[in-house]
Amino acid sequence: MNKCNSTGQYGSAAGTAERYRRYRTAKNHVGEYIEKEYKVSDIPVKEVNLKFITGFEYYLKTERNCAHNSAIKYVTNFKKIIRIALSNEWIAKDPFQNWKGKLKVVDREFLTEVELQALISKEIKNERLDLIKDIFTFSCFTGLSYAEVKKLSEKEVVIGIDGNKWIKTKRTKTKTRCSVPILPVAEAILEKYSSHPKVSEKRLLPIFSNQKTNAYIKEIADLCGINKNLTFHLARHTFATTVTLSNGVPIESVSKMLGHKNLQTTQHYAKILDKKVSDDMAVLKDHLISKNFWGKG
Numbered sequence: 001m002n003k004c005n006s007t008g009q010y011g012s013a014a015g016t017a018e019r020y021r022r023y024r025t026a027k028n029h030v031g032e033y034i035e036k037e038y039k040v041s042d043i044p045v046k047e048v049n050l051k052f053i054t055g056f057e058y059y060l061k062t063e064r065n066c067a068h069n070s071a072i073k074y075v076t077n078f079k080k081i082i083r084i085a086l087s088n089e090w091i092a093k094d095p096f097q098n099w100k101g102k103l104k105v106v107d108r109e110f111l112t113e114v115e116l117q118a119l120i121s122k123e124i125k126n127e128r129l130d131l132i133k134d135i136f137t138f139s140c141f142t143g144l145s146y147a148e149v150k151k152l153s154e155k156e157v158v159i160g161i162d163g164n165k166w167i168k169t170k171r172t173k174t175k176t177r178c179s180v181p182i183l184p185v186a187e188a189i190l191e192k193y194s195s196h197p198k199v200s201e202k203r204l205l206p207i208f209s210n211q212k213t214n215a216y217i218k219e220i221a222d223l224c225g226i227n228k229n230l231t232f233h234l235a236r237h238t239f240a241t242t243v244t245l246s247n248g249v250p251i252e253s254v255s256k257m258l259g260h261k262n263l264q265t266t267q268h269y270a271k272i273l274d275k276k277v278s279d280d281m282a283v284l285k286d287h288l289i290s291k292n293f294w295g296k297g
Contacts, residue, residue: 026077033059045085049095053078057101072101108269109228110237113246116140118224120185129223132216134189135207139235141186141243143258146210146232147172154201157182157190171259178259183243240269 033056034043053075060071079096086094111119120137124130139149148169160166165182182190193199198206207213214231221230228234236258244254255266 022073023077023081026074029060029064029074030056030078036063045082046091048082048091050098053095053099069103072103075099075101108237108241109234110241111140111226111228111234113242115224115226115228116238116242118226119220122220122224124220124223129216129220131193131206132208132213133220134192135205135213136217136220136230136232136235138186138189138205139232140238141183142167142180143178143236143239143244144169144180145172145236146207146213149205150203150207152204154204157204174259174261176259176261178257180257237269240266245270 031041035041037055037059056078057071057075060066060074061068064071066074079099079101082091082096083094085091119133119140122133124133135149139145142149144152144167148171151172152167152169156167156169158166158168160168160179160181162181165187167178167180167182169178170176171178190204193205196206208216210232217230217232221228240254240258244257245251251263251266251270254269255263258266260266
């Protein structure tokens with residue numbers, strides 16, 4: 001039985017190709033559902049109703065092993081096509097009118113400070129895995145995605161307003177500008193690979209394919225005793241939480257460094273920082289006690 005894969009949204013030419021793949025996959029799922037449920041290869045668009053839609057969603061979750069959010073995204077893609085039919089008056093009524101597809105909020109995993117330290121301090125003799133460990137660590141301290149690390153060029157490393165090195169680039173996903181001061185750990189990694197044969201002005205870090213990188217990251221997690229499903233994107237979450245927000249960097253600054261279009265996107269990271277809330281409240285508690293707020297003492 002095939003597994004269902006969810007895909008994200010990207011901008012530019014890569015975005016067009018990704019959207020095409022996503023809609024093509026949704027189309028294939030619809031076709032397979034029709035063949036299984038209706039025993040025909042196709043049905044008229046006028047026969048699509050709420051029963052068809054809810055049945056399709058159930059099919060995705062059961063037969064295709066889609067997670068809830070993946071299933072909702074595929075049904076939503078199908079919904080957009082049906083809306084085109086509606087606007088062209090090929091159908092008289094919107095069959096999605098009473099369908100409510102809500103995405104579930106997914107907690108973003110990240111490395112804790114202890115796990116991040118374990119990763120950094122781990123000595124790996126295998127050259128390939130050591131390289132991947134460094135690239136992953138670089139992302140943990142810059143917040144750059146895989147695509148952004150891969151295309152990072154010399155012209156994107158500039159001297160900032162403070163006289164130190166900054167990365168100024170465009171987010172591959174949203175095309176928004178992001179500016180990130182280069183922390184010492186990240187700068188040391190750039191220096192380490194500055195003479196690597198695969199490094200040039202157009203490519204500051206040597207990097208494997210995304211698939212291979214994620215496979216190697218899982219090996220590194222085992223070596224470091226990290227019991228989490230490590231992927232390259234988890235490094236970006238680690239930058240947002242453990243490296244910045246947990247250390248008191250204002251959420252507005254984190255949002256700008258991540259290249260988010262609005263603060264609400266960044267707030268998803270802040271929601272999971274219970275430790276930060278606990279620490280902040282402990283400071284408040286000590287402050288109130290010192291002021292003898294309760295009239296005790």
